[in-house]
Amino acid sequence: MDTRGAAGPPMSLEGIDHALRRRTEERDRVGGDLLDLDAHSTHRLLTGMTPTGETGRRWDAARAASVTLWWLFDAYRRVLDQAFELRAAGKPDLGALTALLTGPSVDLKPGDVPVEKRSLLRAAGEWVTLDAALARMDRAYREVAETVAAVDEAWGALLPVLDAADAGRRAALDLASGLGAPDPDLDRLGTTLDRLRAAVSADPLGAVSRRPEMDAAAAAVASRRAALERAAGIREEYDGRARRLGERIDEVAAAEREARRVRDTVVVKIAAPALPALPDQAAALRDRLAALAAVRGRWLELAERLADLERGVEDALTRTGVITESIAGLIGRRDELRGRLTAYQAKAARLGRAEDLALAGLYGKARDLLWTAPCDLRRATVAVAEYQRAIKRIGAAG
CATH class of the missing domain: 1.10.8 (Helicase, Ruva Protein; domain 3)
Structure with missing residues (x-):
């Protein structure tokens, strides 16, 4: 109609x-x-x-x-x-x-x-x-x-992520093949990437919410590839790195000897010092270095253990240096008190009180404590403070 x-x-x-x-x-x-x-x-x-x-x-x-x-x-x-x-x-x-x-x-x-x-x-x-x-x-x-x-x-947002992850995985598989060992982690990641790609291909709009899972898979591939690259590098560099690591362990041993020397000095010069435990890691680090020879050829494991040992050596050097500085600081504290006492003695002279018996008594007490071995730092600190307050009172009185 x-x-x-x-x-x-x-x-x-x-x-x-x-x-x-x-x-x-x-x-x-x-x-x-x-x-x-x-x-x-x-x-x-x-x-x-x-x-x-x-x-x-x-x-x-x-x-x-x-x-x-x-x-x-x-x-x-x-x-x-x-x-x-x-x-x-x-x-x-x-x-x-x-x-x-x-x-x-x-x-x-x-x-x-x-x-x-x-x-x-x-x-x-x-x-x-x-x-x-x-x-x-x-x-x-x-x-x-x-x-x-x-x-x-x-598709434009998701497929490049998967493409890059797949390319990274293929490169990692080549590295694993070159190292002569299968890599179950890469197989598992390949299954994950295939599943995600199927989801993106069939339902890209629904797969947008799975972007975090794709990013996590891509990051896992990148991490695994980096580990395999390190392993491949270790295969080429192991002898040189092991030699340098041995030299650094020698430095740890030398630093620990220095810490003991400083400790022995402090024990003689400072009364009842509160000292931290002395580091003693060099021997254990040498044992770990020697044990690496047993896993040579298992390059992934060797790369992880070598990197962990290198971190351990650097940590040991840092820790030993901190402990040595802490122990030596007690001698520095005594020397700082000596310098302060000398400075206030000069101030007493400028005030015309160099012959003041009371001040001389306070000075003598502090000096005896600071120049006597072992030095009682706690009592010396109190004595210097008393001498300092007495001079300040004189200065304030004019």
């Missing part, structure tokens, strides 16, 4: 020609956009596959919108073809042309739609204007384009 309404007053021939030019431009633009959309690589991929999950749901709706879009475009184009036929007549019917270009002239026949999509419009069909048809095409186009763009963005 024809449900078209009446058109408005006839347009002029000039107006008809202007409208035909505008509608032709619209038709060409829309047609070009539709072809570009169909040619889009992601659109072609989606068309050739059966996506699942969130992507499948979105694509089903977009595919239905695409059918509607082409259906509307064909109906729109038929009206323009009719209009051009009328315009080409010797004496064009302006009323009929006006009705086609401005009235509800687009016949949306349900029978033209594939059976599974006919529920998109009223079963009885309808007549709409060219503008209304264009608006519907725009809505349908946006739905399809937004879905294609979302999938394209998801």
